[in-house]
Amino acid sequence: MKKLNIEIKSEEEFKHYKAYRDGYFVIIDTTRRVIHTTGCPYVNISNFREKVLKNASKNGWYYFTDGLVEGREMFRAEKCKHCRPE
Numbered sequence: 001m002k003k004l005n006i007e008i009k010s011e012e013e014f015k016h017y018k019a020y021r022d023g024y025f026v027i028i029d030t031t032r033r034v035i036h037t038t039g040c041p042y043v044n045i046s047n048f049r050e051k052v053l054k055n056a057s058k059n060g061w062y063y064f065t066d067g068l069v070e071g072r073e074m075f076r077a078e079k080c081k082h083c084r085p086e
Contacts, residue, residue: 040083
């Protein structure tokens with residue numbers, strides 16, 4: 001089965017994927033790449049608005065993936081130390 005790796009570009013998309021129980025956010029910026037569970041409290045709408053909407057993704061991007069291993073490999077992302085995706 002093909003895994004999803006979707007760039008999130010709107011507030012509606014963010015809210016849609018935040019509601020998923022099985023999935024992960026990958027947040028990329030100029031300093032690092034981190035993969036979070038969708039339930040991680042550090043992945044929130046205000047940070048998304050700032051990074052993606054207000055700053056027009058100049059220095060950061062949000063992605064949704066449904067596969068932890070594939071997401072870590074594709075984006076070369078480290079695991080969030082707060083939500084600890086398994």
